[in-house]
Amino acid sequence: MEQSLIILKKNGLSVTGGRKKILDLFLDAQGALAHSDIEKNTSVSFDRVTVYRTLQTFTDNGIIHQIPTTDNTILYALCKDKCEAGHHHDEHVHFICVDCDKTICMDEVTVPDVKLPKGFNPIQTAMIVKGICNDCRN
Amino acid sequence: MEQSLIILKKNGLSVTGGRKKILDLFLDAQGALAHSDIEKNTSVSFDRVTVYRTLQTFTDNGIIHQIPTTDNTILYALCKDKCEAGHHHDEHVHFICVDCDKTICMDEVTVPDVKLPKGFNPIQTAMIVKGICNDCRN
DNA sequence: AAAAAGATGCAACAATATTGCATTTTGTGT
DNA sequence: ACACAAAATGCAATATTGTTGCATCTTTTT
Ligand SMILES: [Mn+2]
Ligand SMILES: [Mn+2]
Ligand SMILES: [Zn+2]
Ligand SMILES: [Zn+2]
Numbered sequence: 001m002e003q004s005l006i007i008l009k010k011n012g013l014s015v016t017g018g019r020k021k022i023l024d025l026f027l028d029a030q031g032a033l034a035h036s037d038i039e040k041n042t043s044v045s046f047d048r049v050t051v052y053r054t055l056q057t058f059t060d061n062g063i064i065h066q067i068p069t070t071d072n073t074i075l076y077a078l079c080k081d082k083c084e085a086g087h088h089h090d091e092h093v094h095f096i097c098v099d100c101d102k103t104i105c106m107d108e109v110t111v112p113d114v115k116l117p118k119g120f121n122p123i124q125t126a127m128i129v130k131g132i133c134n135d136c137r138n
Numbered sequence: 139m140e141q142s143l144i145i146l147k148k149n150g151l152s153v154t155g156g157r158k159k160i161l162d163l164f165l166d167a168q169g170a171l172a173h174s175d176i177e178k179n180t181s182v183s184f185d186r187v188t189v190y191r192t193l194q195t196f197t198d199n200g201i202i203h204q205i206p207t208t209d210n211t212i213l214y215a216l217c218k219d220k221c222e223a224g225h226h227h228d229e230h231v232h233f234i235c236v237d238c239d240k241t242i243c244m245d246e247v248t249v250p251d252v253k254l255p256k257g258f259n260p261i262q263t264a265m266i267v268k269g270i271c272n273d274c275r276n
Numbered sequence: 277a278a279a280a281a282g283a284t285g286c287a288a289c290a291a292t293a294t295t296g297c298a299t300t301t302t303g304t305g306t
Numbered sequence: 307a308c309a310c311a312a313a314a315t316g317c318a319a320t321a322t323t324g325t326t327g328c329a330t331c332t333t334t335t336t
Contacts, residue, residue, distance in 0.1 A: 068206035119272035134257035
């Protein structure tokens with residue numbers, strides 16, 4: 001059975017053309033995708049609204065996770081960890097290449113713990129490294 | 139002399155009502171501010187465009203720095219470190235309280251180094267911790 | 277005080293995001 | 307296979323957010 005089907009079923013989501021297509025995009029993607037990437041890359045285009053709602057649904061169900069940025073976009077990437085609905089466990093570092101602009105999930109690089117001042121209770125930590133990626137250095 | 143004046147002069151920026159007012163907002167603020175906060179909090183309101191341009195200017199000159207988020211906004215906060223025009227040195231952790239929604243610069247908590255896979259060259263690292271802040275825990 | 281450089285506001289426009297509702301599609305039980 | 311209920315989609319309208327050019331006003335420099 002197709003990977004995208006498996007994921008949708010496992011999460012109790014009904015299988016629709018749009019969801020399959022968008023999920024396949026993520027499964028095939030090199031790096032993270034922004035909303036705009038999805039609108040561009042789907043030759044057969046869905047309504048913008050559907051894309052918004054699909055990304056929301058996937059995020060809620062722990063299928064994709066969000067990556068914070070400083071340019072008024074949100075990046076999304078597949079959760080490869082054991083994320084559940086309502087609680088993500090993506091504690092890996094994200095690398096944004098300033099050259100090719102790709103964003104890569106470094107699944108093998110765990111976000112280090114950090115000691116916070118007394119009284120601050122951490123729930124989730126994100127780490128974003130900007131730099132030159134493997135492909136772009138020469 | 140007023141703090142805001144000093145900062146503007148030091149950066150060779152001409153002193154205008156708008157810049158002073160916005161800079162004072164940052165100097166008084168508890169945490170980081172989004173564009174929308176500035177529009178709301180300035181009783182005397184400037185044109186939206188001026189706010190955009192002012193934030194851009196401040197960022198370019200190393201007066202404020204950006205904090206990435208996952209909600210299609212950018213947060214801005216005063217640079218307390220020795221940032222220069224064109225090159226920031228804000229290597230501190232940012233804490234976002236999921237309760238009161240404030241974002242705090244933890245100037246004393248340095249972003250830890252992280253070992254990247256071969257071929258990846260880091261330039262700048264951001265760390266955002268979500269959790270419950272000092273004021274909100276009880 | 278005058279000139280030059282720079283900042284601002286306005287208007288128009290572009291891009292992005294949200295909501296309600298009618299219609300279509302999907303999953304479920306027969 | 308069929309009918310029904312539940313859910314997803316598209317569309318339209320609206321709201322929010324961001325960008326650009328240009329005329330005017332303000333600040334800085336001479
Ligand atoms: Mn990731
Ligand atoms: Mn900061
Ligand atoms: Zn690259
Ligand atoms: Zn709080």
